[in-house]
Amino acid sequence: MAQLRVARSAVVDAPASLIFDIIASPARHAEFxxxxxxxxxxxxxxxxxxxxxxxxxxxxxxxxxxxxxxVEFEEGRLIAWRHVGAHRWRWELEPLGDAATRVTETFDYSTVPAPMAFAYQMLGIPSRNARSIEASLLRLKDLAEKEHTDG
Incomplete structure (x- = not known):
């Protein structure tokens, strides 16, 4: 079976602490x-x-x-939450100096039962999630860089 994770990364010209604050605020999730x-x-x-x-x-x-x-938390670096379906959305932040950060978003369904993972594959969910992750990273990048510049 294919790898049971979909991940994409982007470099954001903003500090990890600012980006993490955005991700750690559920009220802001719709923004990105x-x-x-x-x-x-x-x-x-x-x-x-x-x-x-x-x-x-x-x-x-x-x-x-x-x-x-x-289900995973390291202040300023890592946050992941689990949905009812047992899969996880994970955000990892790697500082690249004072004002740049590599942000990786991962959809991890390696923890779901095999029949559900197979169904995800058959329904094309991983490729759909990859497109959504790419769009989320672009939106987060725009949002964080604007807040960093307007600071």
Whole structure:
């Protein structure tokens, strides 16, 4: 079976701390979501931390709410949350000096049961997620670089 992760990276001309603050704020997720499915934060903390739980109002044809739990967290460097389907969205930040950061977003479905992983492959979800990740990284880059410049 194919690799069960989809990841893309971009270099953002902004410090990792600023980028992490944007990602760690559920209220801001719709601003940089490249899939068009994230609508707004529905419940949870203003800023995510270890084991934080938060809900997002989503839309993919019809509206629904997705519950999430932070499962990996390293302040300023790494945050990942798990959906009900057991897959994870992971954001890794690698500082490249004082004002540049390599940001990697990963859709990891290696933890889902084999039949579900197979279904993801058959439905083309990994390639769809790759396009969404690329769009998210571009939106995050624009947002963070503008905030860094306007600072």
């Amino acid at each position: 979501d490249g899939s068009g499915t994230v609508q707004e934060a529905a419940e949870g903390p203003e800023r995510l931390g270890p084991d934080a739980r938060f809900g997002m109002d989503m839309r993919m044809g019809v509206g629904y709410r997705m519950g999430n739990r932070v």
